[in-house]
Amino acid sequence: MKLMLHVAPGIVRQPLIASVILETSALVNIERASIDAVSGEIVLEVPAEKCAVVKEAFERRGVKVVPLEIPVIRDENECVHCGACVSICPTQTFRFEDWRVVADEGKCIQCGACIMGCPQRALKLVLK
């Protein structure tokens, strides 16, 4: 399962991920990270059975944690199945099935690349 971490300015320079991995022994994968001197936005893939303990460990360190259950939404009425999002998405969230585009939203890491790439503006991110 994917977790979005919102890291506040006061703690962005702390080794948060390393300390949570050491504490929980979770096999965490960093799928996306946007970090600068003042804040951070990080998407982690965490084994389902470790999600609760990892989430709690980050929250104890002052990190806001949002499970990415439905990261991206497609408006079925607007989508024309052109396939632009299939080629743009770095995580293969979209694919063709019988000439129609289908989505596996669980793969989305909210990079945002498909949003501007859709000619129909049929995609939007679920931001929390």
Ligand code: SF4
């Ligand atoms: S780019 Fe937009 S219109 Fe094209 S298949 Fe994807 S969601 Fe549908």
Ligand code: SF4
């Ligand atoms: S935001 Fe769009 S392009 Fe980026 S991972 Fe999610 S579905 Fe793929």
